[in-house]
Amino acid sequence: MEIAIIGASGYTGGELLRLLATHSQAQVVCATSRKLDGTPVDRIHPHLKGFTNLTFRNLDADTIDADFAFLAVPHTAAMQHVPRLLERGITTLDLSADYRLPLEVFEKTYGVKHTAYFPAPYGLPELHRDEIRNAQFVACPGCFPTGATLAGAPLAGKARAIIFDSKTGVSGAGNSPSEVTHYPNVGDSVVPYKWTSHRHLAEMKMELGKLGLQSGCYFTPHLVPMNRGILTTAHILMDTPITQEEVTTMYQEFYRDEYFVRLQKPSLAAVRGTNFCDISCESSEGRVVVVSAIDNLVKGASGQAIQNMNLMCGFRENDGLTGIGLLP
Ligand SMILES: NC(=O)c1ccc[n+]([C@@H]2O[C@H](COP(=O)([O-])OP(=O)(O)OC[C@H]3O[C@@H](n4cnc5c(N)ncnc54)[C@H](OP(=O)(O)O)[C@@H]3O)[C@@H](O)[C@H]2O)c1
Known part of the structure; x- marks a missing residue:
């Protein structure tokens, strides 16, 4: 499955790239950044040297070519991309706050108008696994x-x-x-x-x-x-x-x-x-x-996002997520 990461130069974007490098079914084909267009991904994320040949590109929802997209962008930026990604048949997962809350609660809490609201499954698999499975769009919880x-x-x-x-x-x-x-x-x-x-x-x-x-x-x-x-x-x-x-x-x-x-x-x-x-x-x-x-950055963001992707796409729930912690 071909993956696009919108906002790949940030912390959660970098973590999506790191974790997806070990996924058995998914390959990242597109990593976007508006400011770093043309820069090799491993120059910004040096720990990924040897694991990616991608270059950041300044692409948007109209020009991205992938089966699945992660939005790792600030709140209010995600809602600008989501409708078009879905219209184009790209299954999407949003790490921002834009689709986590009911409309009135979102607008009151974040002090902004939503421009493209619809209700979405809340991507906490331990509580909402059945709603997440096979969904075309999921909103990942906050950390x-x-x-x-x-x-x-x-x-x-x-x-x-x-x-x-x-x-x-x-x-x-x-x-x-x-x-x-x-x-x-x-x-x-x-x-x-x-x-x-x-x-x-x-x-x-x-x-x-x-x-x-x-x-x-x-x-x-x-x-x-x-x-x-x-x-x-x-x-x-x-x-x-x-x-x-x-x-x-x-x-x-x-x-x-x-x-x-x-x-x-x-x-x-x-x-x-x-x-x-x-x-x-x-x-x-x-x-x-x-x-x-x-x-x-993992269960609080990108790892949970991949756990959701695995459920949405029918993959093993822990695919790409079997890394062991670091002690001490
Ligand atoms: N950090 C965490 O622990 C954490 C945990 C859970 C959820 N989240 C959420 O995940 C999202 C990303 O967080 P982050 O910590 O990775 O942020 P970050 O490090 O600031 O990265 C944000 C990324 O989004 C891109 N971007 C900014 N505005 C954009 C726009 N309008 N359109 C397209 N791309 C845009 C930036 O690159 P360019 O400016 O070059 O395009 C950058 O790659 C946020 O919504 C955050 O609340 C974060």
């Missing part, structure tokens, strides 16, 4: 909502409130330099941001609401000086206290058939570069503390 939703899902229907506290690596902000990501501003420190108003909270509320969490969903992210990873601590306040044995059994049953969810003490090193989400939980005094660890 924080992936780790948070997987941590909270088994208890969402029994919780009074869930408070998510996440620590993220700096690659979550994309590859454009900014004051926030300038090394002296982020190094040797931990910085909370958007304490009560991060846009990803809307996705967590949407997904956990579907599972029965009526209200009481809160989220505070922190930027920490590392390249990759999101560690999320979920404080789940229960209506009725639950024993350790009960909570362990619930998580084991909920994720029994999920290859990419491992129930073990999470550490970011153990999932780095992989599509795994490691989860563990402890119950005490009416509160269950659940911790999840993902690589924001």
Whole structure:
């Protein structure tokens, strides 16, 4: 299957190229960048030297020739490409926020008008596998909502409130330099941001609401000086206290058939570069503390996107995604 990556010079685009290099059915034939037209891909992504002969091209939805397209572009850029890609029969997956939320929620949360809205499956395979299978278009979840939703899902229907506290690596902000990501501003420190108003909270509320969490969903992210990873601590306040044995059994049953969810003490090193989400939980005094660890660029973005592609195209769900983490 021939693949196009729109926005291939960015972090998630580079990660799609890295992971797809080991896919048994997919070959990347087109990598776009508007600014780097004519530049060899391995000049920008040197770790891919020997694994790609592609050159970045400034192509759009009218000129791309492929069976499947990934959009690894900022929100509002994706909606400019999606309708034409689908009209041309190109199965498409969007990594941006443009199609993750209902229209009114998207416009309120992102403060922009949507110009080409339609409802799309939410690409979290552990919760929506049947909708994703054989779909022509899927919206991939945000990185924080992936780790948070997987941590909270088994208890969402029994919780009074869930408070998510996440620590993220700096690659979550994309590859454009900014004051926030300038090394002296982020190094040797931990910085909370958007304490009560991060846009990803809307996705967590949407997904956990579907599972029965009526209200009481809160989220505070922190930027920490590392390249990759999101560690999320979920404080789940229960209506009725639950024993350790009960909570362990619930998580084991909920994720029994999920290859990419491992129930073990999470550490970011153990999932780095992989599509795994490691989860563990402890119950005490009416509160269950659940911790999840993902690589924001893999299970939080490009790996999950490929997991979705595999389902959409009838490939083995872990094709291209069998890499093992890096420890230490
Ligand atoms: N980083 C993460 O951890 C993460 C996780 C989950 C989801 N996401 C989402 O994935 C998307 C990409 O994120 P990223 O971190 O890879 O961003 P990035 O590093 O900033 O890369 C963005 C890419 O999009 C291209 N681009 C920008 N505007 C465009 C437009 N209007 N039309 C076509 N191409 C355009 C850029 O290249 P040119 O400017 O040269 O065209 C670049 O290749 C974003 O929507 C982000 O929210 C990111």
